[in-house]
Amino acid sequence: MKRILISLASIIALTAALVGCSSGVKLSDVPVESRTGVPSGQSGTGGATGVPGREVAPVLIGAPDPSLAGPPGVAKVIYFDYDSFVIKPEFQGTVESHARFLSANKDRKLVIEGNTDERGGREYNLALGQKRAEAVRRAMGLLGATDAQIEAVSFGEEKPAVTGAGEEAYAKNRRAEFNYR
Amino acid sequence: MHPKNPDSSSTAGLLSGRRTFIAGVGGGLGSLVVLPAWAQFRVEVSGVGLTQLPIAIAGFRGDAQSPQKIAAIVQADLERSGQFRAVDASGPSLDESARPDLSVWRQRAADSLLTGSVTRLADGRYDVRCRLWDVVRGQDLGGQGYQVTQGDLRLSAHRIADFVYEKLTGEKGVFSTRIAYVTKVGPRYNLWVADSDGEGAQSALTSPEPIISPSWSPNGSQLAYVSFESRKPVIYAHDVASGKRRLLANFRGSNSAPAWAPDGNSLVATLSRDGGSQLYAISAAGGEPRRLTQSASIDTEPAFSPDGKFVYFVSDRGGSPQIYRMGAGGGNVERVTFTGSYNISPAVSPDGRWLAYISRVGGAFKLYLMELGKGTAIALTDTNADESPSFAPNSRLIVYATQQQGREALLTTTLDGKIKARLTGSTGDIREPDWGPFQR
Numbered sequence: 001m002k003r004i005l006i007s008l009a010s011i012i013a014l015t016a017a018l019v020g021c022s023s024g025v026k027l028s029d030v031p032v033e034s035r036t037g038v039p040s041g042q043s044g045t046g047g048a049t050g051v052p053g054r055e056v057a058p059v060l061i062g063a064p065d066p067s068l069a070g071p072p073g074v075a076k077v078i079y080f081d082y083d084s085f086v087i088k089p090e091f092q093g094t095v096e097s098h099a100r101f102l103s104a105n106k107d108r109k110l111v112i113e114g115n116t117d118e119r120g121g122r123e124y125n126l127a128l129g130q131k132r133a134e135a136v137r138r139a140m141g142l143l144g145a146t147d148a149q150i151e152a153v154s155f156g157e158e159k160p161a162v163t164g165a166g167e168e169a170y171a172k173n174r175r176a177e178f179n180y181r
Numbered sequence: 182m183h184p185k186n187p188d189s190s191s192t193a194g195l196l197s198g199r200r201t202f203i204a205g206v207g208g209g210l211g212s213l214v215v216l217p218a219w220a221q222f223r224v225e226v227s228g229v230g231l232t233q234l235p236i237a238i239a240g241f242r243g244d245a246q247s248p249q250k251i252a253a254i255v256q257a258d259l260e261r262s263g264q265f266r267a268v269d270a271s272g273p274s275l276d277e278s279a280r281p282d283l284s285v286w287r288q289r290a291a292d293s294l295l296t297g298s299v300t301r302l303a304d305g306r307y308d309v310r311c312r313l314w315d316v317v318r319g320q321d322l323g324g325q326g327y328q329v330t331q332g333d334l335r336l337s338a339h340r341i342a343d344f345v346y347e348k349l350t351g352e353k354g355v356f357s358t359r360i361a362y363v364t365k366v367g368p369r370y371n372l373w374v375a376d377s378d379g380e381g382a383q384s385a386l387t388s389p390e391p392i393i394s395p396s397w398s399p400n401g402s403q404l405a406y407v408s409f410e411s412r413k414p415v416i417y418a419h420d421v422a423s424g425k426r427r428l429l430a431n432f433r434g435s436n437s438a439p440a441w442a443p444d445g446n447s448l449v450a451t452l453s454r455d456g457g458s459q460l461y462a463i464s465a466a467g468g469e470p471r472r473l474t475q476s477a478s479i480d481t482e483p484a485f486s487p488d489g490k491f492v493y494f495v496s497d498r499g500g501s502p503q504i505y506r507m508g509a510g511g512g513n514v515e516r517v518t519f520t521g522s523y524n525i526s527p528a529v530s531p532d533g534r535w536l537a538y539i540s541r542v543g544g545a546f547k548l549y550l551m552e553l554g555k556g557t558a559i560a561l562t563d564t565n566a567d568e569s570p571s572f573a574p575n576s577r578l579i580v581y582a583t584q585q586q587g588r589e590a591l592l593t594t595t596l597d598g599k600i601k602a603r604l605t606g607s608t609g610d611i612r613e614p615d616w617g618p619f620q621r
Contacts, residue, residue: 111413120546121525121539121568122393122613123438124495124502126407126414127451127458127479130435134456152453153413154435158391179412 070110070180071101077161078136080174082117085131087139095139098178103144110145112136113177114154115161117170122156129154136176233266234349237291237316239281240274242298249334251299251309251341257378258342258356261593262577263600265349270294277312277324286316293322295345299334306330309337313348322348335381355573359617360580361385361395361404362591366609372406374421377573377616379591379604385421396439396448397617398465404615405429405439405448416450418465430463430470440483440492441465442509449473449483449492449509460494462510473511484527485509493517493527493536504538518551520558526569529553530576535596537570537579548581550596561598571616580604580614 070076078091087095102108114133116125133152140150162172236259241252259265268291275281276298286294297311312324325344327337339356346354356377364371370392375382386392390409397404404419414437416430430436434453441448445465452461452470458479461470474480478498485492486506493506504518504527518524523541530537536551540558545565551558566584573580578593585592585603589610594601604611 113413120523120541121482123451123482124479124525126393126435126437127481130453130458131479134453151413151433154453155391155409155414156393158393158409 068180070178071097074098074101076178077175079171080132080176082170082174083128085128085135087135095136096143099140099143099145102140102146102149106146106149108149109181110150111179111181112150112152113159113179114152115159115173115175115177116157117173118157118160118165119170120157122158126154126156126158129156132174132176232264234264234293235266235268235291236293236295236345236349237268237270237286237289238295239270239272239297241296241311242274242276243300244274246301247299247307247334248331249338251297251334251338252295254335254338254378255295255311255342255345257602258339258354259345261378261600261602262346262354262356263595263597264346264577277310277326281314283314283316283319286314291316293317293345293349295341297341302328307334307337309334309341311341311344313345335376339376339378352577353575353619355575355578355616355619358574358619359397359401360591360604361397361615361617362582362611363392363395363613364609364611365391365589372404372419374404375604379611385419385424386426393613394438395613395615396441397615398441399443399445399618401618401620405441407437407439427467429465429467432470438481438483440485442485443487443489449485451481451483460492460511473507474514482526484529486529487531487533493529495525495527504536518558524549528570528572528579530572531574532576535572535576537572537581539567539570548579548583548594550579550598559598561594561596562592562601564592569613569615571614573616574619578616580616582612582614 074097075094078087078094098110102110112133114129114131116129130152133154137150137152141147160173161175162169238252238256244250244252256267260267268289275296277296279296281294281296294314294316295311300308302308306328308328310324310326313322315322325341327340329337336357342356343354358377360375360377360379362373362375364373368389370388370390371384372386372392372395373382374385385404388408388410393407395404395406402420402422404421406417406419407414408417414435415428416436416439417426418429419426429439429448430450430452432452432454436450436452438451439448447465448463449460450463451458457477458481459476460473460480460483462473463470476496476498478496480494480496482495483492490509491506492509493504495502496505499516501522502525503516504524505514506517507514517536518538521540521542524538526539528537534553536553538549539546540549546567548561548567548570549558550561562583564583564585568582570579570581578595580591580593582589582591589612591604591611591614592601593604
């Protein structure tokens with residue numbers, strides 16, 4: 001029964017994804033990524049002249065690439081309890097949505113980045129973050145995403161979402177982020 | 182730097198001929214003795230050891246004109262070791278050719294006296310000399326002489342401190358060794374190579390992304406470390422002198438916690454390429470890693486025993502992170518820590534006697550020291566956020582990271598925890614220290 005629900009859900013997700021792709025950009029056309037570049041000045045703002053071969057497509061390095069977007073309207077981050085890598089019930093839906101998206105878009109790739117709060121050792125926290133990322137990857141694997149589509153990595157405590165000490169900051173830092181590449 | 186006369190006895194011979202010229206020169210220069218320069222060190226020694234050797238370090242002739250204050254650097258080194266206590270050395274400077282009136286120093290309760298000079302040569306280099314006296318026996322214990330560039334003046338001071346340390350304790354000093362550490366200033370990360378007192382730091386790597394876990398190769402020429410510059414943790418080996426870097430581990434998942442085998446031919450690191458953080462051996466020349474642990478839990482933070490036979494590591498296989506030990510080729514896993522629910526970051530002393538690690542006690546993370554033969558452990562600090570212990574190559578000091586006044590700082594401690602000194606060579610948050618080996 002559960003299985004049927006999942007496949008139904010993935011069909012819905014697939015449909016949603018296809019509808020979402022009305023721009024006509026083929027999903028296989030994954031452009032070369034440039035993560036470290038400095039934003040260049042925008043060029044070609046003069047507009048199209050209408051003469052064939054004279055169009056200028058502006059490229060802004062560092063701007064989010066729409067072809068690297070994940071499922072629309074789905075959160076890109078989930079949170080964990082202290083010292084835990086269990087996916088909490090309130091984030092199951094998020095994980096499922098990403099899994100369905102990958103299942104429906106077999107050429108898409110996702111990096112799950114595990115993070116911890118600042119308490120404890122850096123290397124042990126790196127391993128804890130890895131455990132979180134892999135817990136998410138495993139859950140997504142059960143929901144139809146393939147291993148080849150997902151890389152689980154960890155930033156440990158090195159890339160906090162929020163700086164500062166205290167449970168409020170810690171709770172925002174114990175997280176896994178979904179990063180489509 | 183190449184010491185002009187690394188063999189101290191030959192240096193002593195070279196200098197002893199001058200002894201007939203004796204004092205006299207010192208008088209006029211006495212007013213130039215520089216004690217204020219002392220303040221630049223910010224060495225914060227707290228606590229009192231029981232068996233400290235009282236030493237007087239006279240003002241070095243020429244120190245006032247020198248861009249590095251040799252006597253002050255030597256004194257700070259010796260005090261940081263916990264084995265020495267500086268006694269009042271005010272008065273005229275005394276150079277290595279002076280024949281000091283030792284009764285004066287006996288009255289000041291000094292057991293030994295260091296004299297010396299620093300002289301700028303015509304070619305811009307500096308001639309740094311010293312002489313050590315046994316005040317109690319009235320004996321000349323020998324001298325040292327170095328001709329160095331301005332950039333190596335601090336190193337010559339550290340070499341003098343090493344000379345004094347070895348003459349008076351019978352053990353090798355570590356003052357001329359190097360420490361690697363990481364700073365974070367705003368969004369920028371730097372990997373530094375500094376003198377053992379944290380000063381004279383030179384940047385080996387600057388990155389907008391985190392750098393952690395630097396680890397010196399056994400010959401002190403390379404640093405392995407974890408860099409996040411490609412948006413995931415990847416291990417590099419970095420030749421410090423040339424700046425050449427090569428990827429040691431960039432496998433699927435995370436790559437971290439590099440530890441060199443004592444022969445320098447291979448490393449053990451934590452990889453998650455097969456799922457889960459597990460330990461693998463990697464050849465320093467590259468190639469396919471060999472898996473060493475087979476657990477469903479976290480296995481990380483490897484650290485070799487100095488004989489290369491064992492690898493200590495952290496695992497949560499028993500439900501909480503504890504320190505274990507296995508054969509260097511994997512297998513025969515034994516648990517090492519049994520007290521407390523969170524023990525991480527093992528470091529074995531180069532003499533194989535001690536295990537330093539971090540233990541969570543209440544909500545605090547504290548540096549602990551275990552005597553491996555006995556299994557008993559003591560806390561060495563009263564701070565709450567200690568991290569990353571690393572032994573000096575003579576096994577007498579530990580450098581570690583902690584938090585003081587809300588900032589990350591590096592401290593050294595003696596193994597009895599009684600003498601601590603803060604290393605403040607860089608600004609910003611300082612972390613991830615690794616003490617390098619003896620240099621040839």
